[in-house]
Amino acid sequence: MKDTLRAATFLNKGGVGKTTVAAHIGVACARQGHEVLLIDLAGKQGDLAKQFGTWERYQQQIENDDDWPNITTVFQPEWPSIVEKLGDDVVEEFIIPTEEHVDIMPAHPGLDALDAELGNIDDASERYSRFNNFLDEYVDPLRYDVILIDLPGVTNNISYNGLWAAQNVIAPVQPATFGIQQLGELEEDLKRMQTQLDAEIELTMVLPTEVDLRTKLSDRYLETIKEEYPNTVAPLAVPESQDIRNAAADGHTAFRLETPSETAKKARRAFIRNSEELIQRLQEPERQVI
Numbered sequence: 131m132k133d134t135l136r137a138a139t140f141l142n143k144g145g146v147g148k149t150t151v152a153a154h155i156g157v158a159c160a161r162q163g164h165e166v167l168l169i170d171l172a173g174k175q176g177d178l179a180k181q182f183g184t185w186e187r188y189q190q191q192i193e194n195d196d197d198w199p200n201i202t203t204v205f206q207p208e209w210p211s212i213v214e215k216l217g218d219d220v221v222e223e224f225i226i227p228t229e230e231h232v233d234i235m236p237a238h239p240g241l242d243a244l245d246a247e248l249g250n251i252d253d254a255s256e257r258y259s260r261f262n263n264f265l266d267e268y269v270d271p272l273r274y275d276v277i278l279i280d281l282p283g284v285t286n287n288i289s290y291n292g293l294w295a296a297q298n299v300i301a302p303v304q305p306a307t308f309g310i311q312q313l314g315e316l317e318e319d320l321k322r323m324q325t326q327l328d329a330e331i332e333l334t335m336v337l338p339t340e341v342d343l344r345t346k347l348s349d350r351y352l353e354t355i356k357e358e359y360p361n362t363v364a365p366l367a368v369p370e371s372q373d374i375r376n377a378a379a380d381g382h383t384a385f386r387l388e389t390p391s392e393t394a395k396k397a398r399r400a401f402i403r404n405s406e407e408l409i410q411r412l413q414e415p416e417r418q419v420i
């Protein structure tokens with residue numbers, strides 16, 4: 131059986147482009163023929179499903195049957211007995227297909243309480259491995275090529291579960307002083323997870339996004355990121371593009387725009403190139419920073 135590759139978009143900061151990157155890298159992988167599952171652990175607002183215009187429909191589904199299993203149920207200790215009762219197909223029941231050929235497992239209002247619930251589990255490795263166990267046992271058999279997990283912009287029990295499961299981080303970073311500082315904090319976090327929990331989590335791709343191609347300052351920060359992260363920086367930076375915002379508001383990615391602007395075309399090229407590189411890096415975990 132082939133291995134499913136996994137990565138999570140994460141930075142301990144809101145609004146840096148995590149969801150946009152997960153969605154666009156996901157669609158870029160699908161365009162190269164990969165079967166892709168995107169998972170939203172980023173919060174009850176359902177941004178990932180919104181990016182694909184499927185959130186409202188899912189909300190209705192939840193309202194019609196609020197007992198039905200969902201992304202939060204899979205963290206519960208009762209989960210195996212739920213599957214036993216409802217059958218193995220239950221996982222596929224909360225995976226939603228999209229028009230952009232990626233499947234998504236959407237967020238759920240229950241994510242709000244999940245962080246605190248996980249906090250009640252005393253043993254740290256038990257607390258942080260619930261999601262990994264779920265993926266291993268119930269999602270890997272579905273044989274996706276790539277799973278991308280969108281995480282909240284905070285370090286909490288949910289993001290730790292996502293990091294533990296993915297073992298690979300794609301960190302979107304805006305080329306500015308704070309962006310570079312946040313990358314340093316991320317590295318510290320990952321190191322701490324390694325020493326305290328023995329979890330090897332790799333910073334697999336530093337992805338500069340929302341880069342203003344017209345300014346020298348932006349260029350300079352980009353150069354600094356490349357110097358500091360020569361082995362992990364993505365091959366192409368994603369430009370700032372109003373089209374990306376418009377596409378999100380219309381419930382699709384920039385790949386669906388019929389008349390993309392120049393910046394949107396550049397962004398698409400960057401996501402395609404970066405997704406090829408990501409797949410390569412995920413397939414060769416031993417490639418390592420010398």
Ligand SMILES: Nc1ncnc2c1ncn2[C@@H]1O[C@H](COP(=O)(O)OP(=O)(O)OP(=O)(O)O)[C@@H](O)[C@H]1O
Nearest residue numbers: 144145146147148149150283340369370371375378
């Ligand atoms: N390259 C880009 N050009 C222009 N706008 C962008 C770009 N990337 C992301 N955005 C916009 O920036 C905003 C924040 O992006 P996004 O929602 O992906 O960030 P996030 O890190 O997931 O945020 P949160 O922490 O709230 O989950 C969104 O409105 C998105 O459309």
Ligand SMILES: [Mg+2]
Nearest residue numbers: 148149172177
């Ligand atoms: Mg988000």
